[in-house]
Amino acid sequence: MSAPVVVSGLGVVAPNGLGAQDYWSAARIGKSGIGVLSRFDSSRYPSRLAGEIHGFTARDHLPNRLLPQTDRMTQLALVAADWALADAGVRPEELPGFDMGVVTASAAGGFEFGQGELQRLWSQGSEYVSAYQSFAWFYAVNSGQISIRHGLRGPSGVVVSDQAGGLDAVAQARRQIRKGTPLVVSGGVDASLCPWGWVAQMAGGRLSTRDDPASAYLPFDRRAAGHVPGEGGALFVLEREDVARTRGAKVYGEIAGYGATFDPRPGSGRPPTLRKAIELALADAGVRPGDVDVVFADGAAVPELDRIEAEALTAVFGPRGIPVTVPKTLTGCLYSGAAALDLATTFLAMEAGLIPPTVNTEPAEEYGLDLVVGQPRAAEVRTALVLARGHGGFNSAMVVRVGRPAETRRS
Amino acid sequence: MTAREFTLDDLRRILRAAAGADESVDLDGDIRDTAFESLGYESLALLETGSRIQREYGIALDDDVLDIEHTPRSLVEAVNARLSAVAR
Numbered sequence: 001m002s003a004p005v006v007v008s009g010l011g012v013v014a015p016n017g018l019g020a021q022d023y024w025s026a027a028r029i030g031k032s033g034i035g036v037l038s039r040f041d042s043s044r045y046p047s048r049l050a051g052e053i054h055g056f057t058a059r060d061h062l063p064n065r066l067l068p069q070t071d072r073m074t075q076l077a078l079v080a081a082d083w084a085l086a087d088a089g090v091r092p093e094e095l096p097g098f099d100m101g102v103v104t105a106s107a108a109g110g111f112e113f114g115q116g117e118l119q120r121l122w123s124q125g126s127e128y129v130s131a132y133q134s135f136a137w138f139y140a141v142n143s144g145q146i147s148i149r150h151g152l153r154g155p156s157g158v159v160v161s162d163q164a165g166g167l168d169a170v171a172q173a174r175r176q177i178r179k180g181t182p183l184v185v186s187g188g189v190d191a192s193l194c195p196w197g198w199v200a201q202m203a204g205g206r207l208s209t210r211d212d213p214a215s216a217y218l219p220f221d222r223r224a225a226g227h228v229p230g231e232g233g234a235l236f237v238l239e240r241e242d243v244a245r246t247r248g249a250k251v252y253g254e255i256a257g258y259g260a261t262f263d264p265r266p267g268s269g270r271p272p273t274l275r276k277a278i279e280l281a282l283a284d285a286g287v288r289p290g291d292v293d294v295v296f297a298d299g300a301a302v303p304e305l306d307r308i309e310a311e312a313l314t315a316v317f318g319p320r321g322i323p324v325t326v327p328k329t330l331t332g333c334l335y336s337g338a339a340a341l342d343l344a345t346t347f348l349a350m351e352a353g354l355i356p357p358t359v360n361t362e363p364a365e366e367y368g369l370d371l372v373v374g375q376p377r378a379a380e381v382r383t384a385l386v387l388a389r390g391h392g393g394f395n396s397a398m399v400v401r402v403g404r405p406a407e408t409r410r411s
Numbered sequence: 412m413t414a415r416e417f418t419l420d421d422l423r424r425i426l427r428a429a430a431g432a433d434e435s436v437d438l439d440g441d442i443r444d445t446a447f448e449s450l451g452y453e454s455l456a457l458l459e460t461g462s463r464i465q466r467e468y469g470i471a472l473d474d475d476v477l478d479i480e481h482t483p484r485s486l487v488e489a490v491n492a493r494l495s496a497v498a499r
Contacts, residue, residue, distance in 0.1 A: 128466065
């Protein structure tokens with residue numbers, strides 16, 4: 001059997017909290033970070049709400065040299081990586097560079113930076129485009145900048161599978177660890193709340209156009225009409241369990257199982273494959289449905305997608321067979337950061353013995369889900385399932401198991 | 412026509428705008444003979460710096476003057492040489 005891979009550090013950047021502690025104090029009580037988009041004038045766009053991170057000033061956290069060459073999503077990712085490494089008690093400069101990798105997910109790349117440079121290209125000319133545009137817009141840039149900043153020279157990369165990417169990246173990190181790299185920084189942080197990013201998201205056809213933050217994003221509700229976009233995500237330090245324990249690290253939990261599927265072509269008549277992804281993840285973790293304590297759902301808030309997810313969950317766990325929650329209702333969908341943040345929330349929920357609530361949704365009876373709405377629910381969370389889907393047919397499922405209690409805490 | 416002069420302070424200003432400044436380096440100190448690499452700049456930072464000098468001063472620089480092993484003194488001299496060539 002493969003060596004267990006655990007999470008020993010996490011860094012969170014979310015619209016309702018900067019840092020794991022701030023985020024959890026908001027998420028546990030259902031405090032939302034969704035409001036009217038303020039980054040630019042959105043009044044003439046069909047969608048006007050977003051989960052924005054306020055109060056983040058990159059120069060307070062990062063070296064001056066990095067500022068002119070990084071998009072906001074990279075600045076957020078670099079800070080999340082710093083926090084994750086500090087939380088894990090890892091000082092990369094003291095470790096062999098080839099023993100550490102970084103695998104992040106990205107859904108958009110550095111859109112805001114790219115928009116500025118494209119504007120210069122077309123209004124002033126090519127000589128006005130920043131040399132840093134060569135990488136600042138690029139999907140892999142978060143991995144690259146984290147790698148350079150901390151000297152992580154081991155197996156690294158980027159996964160692009162929209163929202164499923166947050167889980168797919170962590171699964172790839174687990175693969176690299178099992179192949180011999182002792183430590184990998186992984187997860188996803190996305191941010192593209194600029195006009196160019198906004199219209200690109202609108203083109204996906206799944207953005208809510210409602211103006212009331214209390215009714216804009218309502219997964220598993222009959223009124224569901226799309227999601228609110230947000231920015232942020234989470235990054236983790238992943239290690240082989242024995243490596244983490246040998247150095248006396250706190251262990252949040254184990255990445256115990258993973259399954260990923262791709263849906264059949266629309267119109268093929270074949271069924272969607274989310275259920276299969278769940279079953280693969282459970283089998284990979286060696287757990288039965290009855291062993292799982294909670295599901296962090298994808299929660300697309302598109303009726304057809306909600307129905308598919310509810311059917312998959314009731315098929316595996318039975319009608320109202322397991323608590324389900326969508327803390328994304330507090331942040332909006334963070335694209336590749338979404339499932340990474342859900343993973344972080346899972347570990348924080350395990351520590352607190354509390355399932356954070358889904359807000360605003362009135363669950364539609366016909367979905368047959370036991371949705372944790374309005375208030376947090378006290379529960380012992382030892383095994384959790386996180387689901388994420390990406391535009392175009394990506395389905396990913398991850399089973400997370402709590403760290404063994406007696407040995408999990410530093411004195 | 413008198414050539415416009417490119418000073419060390421002009422270079423400092425453009426370096427800061429193009430690529431920022433390393434916290435461990437005193438860019439306002441005597442950096443004249445310190446290689447760009449030791450000042451914390453990599454090749455892309457110099458490429459961007461060169462691009463800004465060229466468009467602000469309306470000159471073309473040879474690629475080989477933008478080398479991380481070169482010093483501010485040599486870059487300032489190269490820019491002034493181009494400026495006086497253009498003025499002639």
